[in-house]
Amino acid sequence: xxxxxxxxxxxxxxxxxxxxxxxxxxxxxxxxxxxxxxxxxxxxxxxxxxxxxxxxxxxxxxxxxxxxxxxxxxxxxxxxxxxxxxxxxxxxxxxxxxxxxxxxxxxxxxxxxxxxxxxxxxxxxxxxxxxxxxxxxxxxxxxxxxxxxxxxxxxxxxxxxxxxxxxxxxxxxxxxxxxxxxxxxxxxxxxxxxxxxxxxxxxxxxxxxxxxxxxxxxxxxxxxxxxxxxxxxxxxxxxxxxxxxxxxxxxxxxxxxxxxxxxxxxx
Numbered sequence: 001x002x003x004x005x006x007x008x009x010x011x012x013x014x015x016x017x018x019x020x021x022x023x024x025x026x027x028x029x030x031x032x033x034x035x036x037x038x039x040x041x042x043x044x045x046x047x048x049x050x051x052x053x054x055x056x057x058x059x060x061x062x063x064x065x066x067x068x069x070x071x072x073x074x075x076x077x078x079x080x081x082x083x084x085x086x087x088x089x090x091x092x093x094x095x096x097x098x099x100x101x102x103x104x105x106x107x108x109x110x111x112x113x114x115x116x117x118x119x120x121x122x123x124x125x126x127x128x129x130x131x132x133x134x135x136x137x138x139x140x141x142x143x144x145x146x147x148x149x150x151x152x153x154x155x156x157x158x159x160x161x162x163x164x165x166x167x168x169x170x171x172x173x174x175x176x177x178x179x180x181x182x183x184x185x186x187x188x189x190x191x192x193x194x195x196x197x198x199x200x201x202x203x204x205x206x207x208x209x210x211x212x213x214x215x216x217x218x219x220x221x222x223x224x225x226x227x228x229x230x231x232x233x234x235x236x237x238x239x240x241x242x243x244x245x246x247x248x249x250x251x252x253x254x255x256x257x258x259x260x261x262x263x264x265x266x267x
Contacts, residue, residue: 030232033259034152038087041147045087047257049152054255060084065251076249083241086234093231095142100224102135105169108217115213123176130172235260 036049046056055065063070063080072080106128113124239260246252 029263030228030235031259031261032232032235034150034257035259036257037149037151038257039147039149040087040091045084047255054257055252057084060088063249063251070249070251072249076245079241079245079248083238083245086238086241090231090234090238091142091148093227093234095139097224097227097231098138099135100227102131102138102169104217104221104224105173106131106135107220108213109173111216112213127173127176130176131169134169134172229262232260232262236262 036047036054039046039048044056044058045060047054048056053064053067055063057063057080061077061081061084063072109127109131110124113121113127117123235258239258242256242258246255
């Protein structure tokens, strides 16, 4: 069998896996930089570099810099309270994007395999079960009173999504496909017979199939893009609040942990 044809067929079914966590797609750009690590626990929000705390907020209103509590005016206290509130508010936003991403992967693999193998096929059933299990684990992590840590490279540590979350989704999809190679080969053979043995006609049909799946997945991903943009805007507001605190609280002068920007680009 023409290897490129089969690769094209498998590629079409992997579209969903590659779209598991779509953030700031197409014409939108979200840039977030952390100059220190951030740890969010039920009691504290901490900002630290090389395991040394730069500052932290306790009980959502007590500000500590270099281990000492800072006395705040009413205006300064309002900034600290809002800053803490906005940071905690991003946690459910991250959860929503992650859960929607797995749901999109489930929809995508079902869309692809149901067309190739028919409704209720074994491949779709197994993939749906495995991806649903991942989704439930992610949801449970967010429901628990856990501590969430994001390092200064912007990578989410395993306490939030689980280590290598996106890779896990992709491996589930790829692993199930490999285990079901026999069924897929039969499907390819049947499609080739339908095309009357005409390889060019079959190749065009497979290409059209992949493009159709991609278009449908992009349309379904729009609501996740909207959520991701809202999350980015939330981080931009947090950046602005940190700048205000740095400008208005002497002890925080010169400290800038979060830098964020969001803009639309013309296509």
